Amino acid sequence: xxxxxxxxxxxxxxxxLPAWLWGTVLGLFFLVLGxxxxxxxxxxxxxxxxxMECIGIG
Amino acid sequence: MMKxxxxxxxxxxxxxxxxxxxxxxxxxxxxxxxxxxCVPGLNCYSCPGAIGSCPLGALxxxxxxxxxxxxxxxxxVFFLFGSLLGxxxxxxxxxxxxxxxxxxxxxxxxxxxxxxxHQQLKFGKYISLALFVxxxxxxxxxxxAKVPAFCKYLCxxxxxxxxxxxxxxxxxxxxxxxxxxFWKLSLLFTILILSVKVYRPFxxxxxxxxxxxxxxxxxxxxxxxxxxESCIMCRTCEKACPLALSVKEISTSPECIRxxxxxxxxxxxxxHLTLSGKxxxxxxxxxxxxxxxxEIKSGDKER
Numbered sequence: 495x496x497x498x499x500x501x502x503x504x505x506x507x508x509x510x511l512p513a514w515l516w517g518t519v520l521g522l523f524f525l526v527l528g529x530x531x532x533x534x535x536x537x538x539x540x541x542x543x544x545x546m547e548c549i550g551i552g
Numbered sequence: 553m554m555k556x557x558x559x560x561x562x563x564x565x566x567x568x569x570x571x572x573x574x575x576x577x578x579x580x581x582x583x584x585x586x587x588x589x590c591v592p593g594l595n596c597y598s599c600p601g602a603i604g605s606c607p608l609g610a611l612x613x614x615x616x617x618x619x620x621x622x623x624x625x626x627x628x629v630f631f632l633f634g635s636l637l638g639x640x641x642x643x644x645x646x647x648x649x650x651x652x653x654x655x656x657x658x659x660x661x662x663x664x665x666x667x668x669x670h671q672q673l674k675f676g677k678y679i680s681l682a683l684f685v686x687x688x689x690x691x692x693x694x695x696x697a698k699v700p701a702f703c704k705y706l707c708x709x710x711x712x713x714x715x716x717x718x719x720x721x722x723x724x725x726x727x728x729x730x731x732x733x734f735w736k737l738s739l740l741f742t743i744l745i746l747s748v749k750v751y752r753p754f755x756x757x758x759x760x761x762x763x764x765x766x767x768x769x770x771x772x773x774x775x776x777x778x779x780x781e782s783c784i785m786c787r788t789c790e791k792a793c794p795l796a797l798s799v800k801e802i803s804t805s806p807e808c809i810r811x812x813x814x815x816x817x818x819x820x821x822x823x824h825l826t827l828s829g830k831x832x833x834x835x836x837x838x839x840x841x842x843x844x845x846x847e848i849k850s851g852d853k854e855r
Contacts, residue, residue: 524628524631536614551715
């Protein structure tokens with residue numbers, strides 16, 4: 495419950511680098527992994543078709 | 553000044569990410585390679601003008617695949633934007649946030665910052681994230697296909713930015729509108745009307761994207777830095793904050809959208825929008841020093 499109230503994780507710093515930098519690096523790593531697994535192709539195929547669920551038809 | 557800057561950034565970003573005018577005119581959507589990338593805010597990829605993908609739609613598209621795969625591509629987007637900006641995205645870059653901001657400006661009803669039972673209702677966005685984006689998209693089936701539950705049953709951005717312009721320009725789609733469309737339309741109207749009275753009700757109580765970026769607020773690069781020693785606890789910032797956050801909450805709360813209203817309102821200038829909590833502004837003399845005419849030495853302050 496405490497976490498949900500304040501979101502106070504000990505995340506200000508990890509070692510010598512600030513947490514936001516670790517998060518950014520992790521984000522870039524995930525993007526590379528996503529690309530490796532071909533997930534961007536899945537996203538593109540979904541995004542270029544009209545999403546029937548999104549517009550309340552499907 | 554800052555209010556105008558924020559509004560200009562919101563409008564410019566909305567136009568830049570929804571600038572495919574041909575789509576609006578012909579009831580079609582952009583199909584180019586820019587849609588490989590996600591925009592940071594809630595921006596339906598079925599909007600005729602959208603030139604990027606919606607991160608929540610993308611997350612559900614990956615959950616909707618056969619079998620389970622960790623959605624690295626979208627996690628990367630969340631970690632990248634979250635770690636750098638946190639909920640600054642909500643305050644400055646989200647098109648649906650802009651719509652709600654503009655509606656709140658309409659001088660119709662007496663304004664409220666929060667709904668009754670706010671402390672309970674604010675968990676709605678976490679429930680929406682877990683049930684609709686997560687579990688719903690993984691386990692809800694229609695025939696042989698999984699369903700993007702949040703997009704299908706809740707998302708007002710899809711209705712406003714996607715359904716309304718597409719159905720207006722495309723008679724074939726219009727002829728297929730049924731009960732689900734009218735459910736989504738009535739939900740959209742409820743949220744829009746509520747937005748005239750309450751500040752950003754969708755962001756505060758339902759948006760899964762806000763729940764995700766809120767988690768990054770505590771350690772993101774963009775921070776609101778509070779100089780506690782300079783603060784006279786006048787609560788001017790709390791009154792100025794559209795989300796009614798107290799000064800102690802502002803810098804760390806997952807609810808803060810970095811709108812800067814508290815910073816502008818602070819008479820002591822002890823709140824700053826900074827990068828990683830480091831203030832570049834010159835440190836003002838403390839209120840105590842102002843009262844007594846004495847300057848407090850740094851060593852005394854530390855004690």
